[in-house]
Amino acid sequence: MHGKRILIIQQRNWGVNIGHFLAKKLAKEGCVLAAVTYKKSAHEFHATQKDVHYEILINNDEVFEKPTRYVEGNPASLEAINQELGIESIWPLVAGSREITRSYAEKFYYNGRQQMSDEDIVRYVQGAYAYVRKIFDEFKPDAVIAPLLAEPSHLLISYMARMRGIKTLCAVDSRVNGVWILSESPYEDEGAFHERVDALNAGASSENTQRAEKYIAEFRKKLKIQDYLVRRWKTQPFFKRVRMELAPLRRIWEWYTRPHTDCIATLGPSLDCRPPRIILRDYFTKKLWSRTARSFSYYPQESVGRYVYYPLQVEPEVTLDVFALYFKNQRELARIIALSLPADYTLVVKDHPDMLGFRPPEYLKDLAGTPNIKLIDYRIPSETVLKGASLVIAPNSTAMVEAAMHHIPVIQFGEEGIILKLPNVLKHTDPSTLSACIKERLRINLKTPEYERRLKNFVAAAYDTGFELDYISAWEDAKEDEREKIWDMYRAGLDRIL
Known part of the structure; x- marks a missing residue:
């Protein structure tokens, strides 16, 4: 590790509570550091602390206000940016920023209108690209550490790193309770976990197979709600x-x-x-x-006949704005699903409990008033809804993992790569052929030995490659023992990629 050059995305409070802790550990190992900060007060912390030295320290908020801050000469054209990053367009990257694409001034909790003009968005992207290129040209990182990949500049960093053969490490929930893994891509579809699942499915053995069997058996007896x-x-x-x-x-x-x-x-x-x-x-x-x-008049779940289940997602959030960019209009997606169901099925929709107080009454009324949709109470336990469901459909959802434990087939519209490793999940993105896909998934039999083997492999791979820790308490409460575990995770990840 000595002499390795590490770029850290010091995101807001994560950067203060976890990122700075990691920076101190890396500095002690002899690493050379650079950082991009988000939120001005957080930048002030990193700029004035005396624990570590950053060769380059850039505040992204400053570029919002002055896009030309790091531009030398004429700003790069969008075509040049696309070419260097290996992407088709910068606009999907922009969609991950709620501050850019939605207005907080006009409505709680955001409205659908952009808060920056297209011209200002382009200038910001050009300005962010300028500092990202400066970092890669001058600092020349060997690896990137990130808390998440959502904001346009996060993705600029990730894609430029990829084009230059540099890995980005991002801690993500493995969907096995209490186990966190490192992803190496914006869509959580690359990394040690994914390679391990593939190896186990191909015939490799794991010392955690029995532990995985026990986890699945316990889950089927009682739903394991994620620690966070x-x-x-x-x-x-x-x-x-x-x-x-x-x-x-x-x-x-x-x-x-x-x-x-x-x-x-x-x-x-x-x-x-x-x-x-x-x-x-x-x-x-x-x-x-x-x-x-x-107090909303929800449809009684016990009165629903045969149904397909759509669990609404939290928004705005990376699970929609990045992983399911083209399916982020959840009301419209629910309408399309309802239209595509067989004649004797209805679509049951349940809101995410975390969205209590964040959806306008009109949203609930519109959903409840859509043909072949039954909006049920958000307080009904997910396990209760799943027990009666024949199929789960959503852009992405933790409910898909729960469905896997109960042999319920799933159709996923989004790109989230961890969920796609589950044996019950099929990715489908064409609404015009959704009806045929639904009929096929309703006929599939998942109660087979091969299905059980692949489900055990998913859980075992998480134990094989992941780390058991309380990531959220480290993030929100800066718990020292949990931060040590996070350091162990990133240290192992860096050893793997460097």
């Missing part, structure tokens, strides 16, 4: 709930008494930059929408 979801849905202590209720008043006070460090002039209001009117709008709108969702 348990943490998110857990009832908060009383004092914390009080703090959350009073938070808008604190934020308004801070607006008038502190500098607006994280505001970006070219973007206007955002989650990091909310003037008092936006704070109050968000607070009361979320309260109203939460009340509406709780």
Whole structure:
């Protein structure tokens, strides 16, 4: 590791709580470091800390405000950018940024209209490309470490690294509870885990096969909810709930008494930059929408006959904006699925619990009022819905993993590569042939020895190549012991690719 040159995407609070910890470990190993930071207050932390030295330290927010900051001469044309990155167009990269493609100023929780003009978007991409190329030309990284790959500049870095034969490591949930793995691509479809699944399916053996069998057996007895979801849905202590209720008043006070460090002039209001009117709008709108969702007249699940299940996804989120770019309109996708079902099937739709208070009442009404769609209560456990489902269809979803454990076939519209390694999942992207695909999937028999073997291989591969840790507590709470485990994971990943 000594002398290796590592570029770290120091993303917002991840960069402060995890990324900086990794940087210190890498520096101690003798690595040379560079970083791109996101969020001005986070950049200030990295710029003023004394623990590590960065040969190059660039703040992406600065490029939002001044796209020409790193441009020398004329900015690169979009054609030149596409060619150097090995892509067809920059526009799919832009879709991953909620700040660019949706307006927070006009509506809670974002509306569908872009917040930057096309001309400003192009200038930003050209500016980000200029600093990314500067890093690769001058710093010449041997590897890239990232918390996620969603923002346009993340993807610029990832694609330029790929074109230059450099790997990007990104920690992702293996979908086996408590196990995290390293992905080497924006779509989570490359890395040690994927190679291991393929090897096991081809006949290799694993020391974790019995452990995988036990995991699957326990899952079938009782649904294993991912650790980070348990943490998110857990009832908060009383004092914390009080703090959350009073938070808008604190934020308004801070607006008038502190500098607006994280505001970006070219973007206007955002989650990091909310003037008092936006704070109050968000607070009361979320309260109203939460009340509406709780009291909504959902269709009783027990009254549904034969059905296909569509679990709605959180949005905006990378699972839609990057992995399922062409299927991110979930209402329209639900309508298309409902139209494509056999005559004796209906489409059951359930919202994601994390979207409570973030969807307008009209959204729920429109879904519930669409032919052959039954919108059921978001509070019904996923396991209960799956037990009655003949098929699961979605852009991407954790429910697809749960379906695998219960021999339920799945159609996935998105590109998310970990899910596609499950033996019950088929990728399908053509709405015009969806009806035939659904009929075929409804006829398939998954209760076979080969299916069980491949399902065990999926779980065993996660244990073989992954690391058991509480990633979210390390991210949100900076827990030292969990950060040590994350370092072990990245250290192993770097040993693999360097």
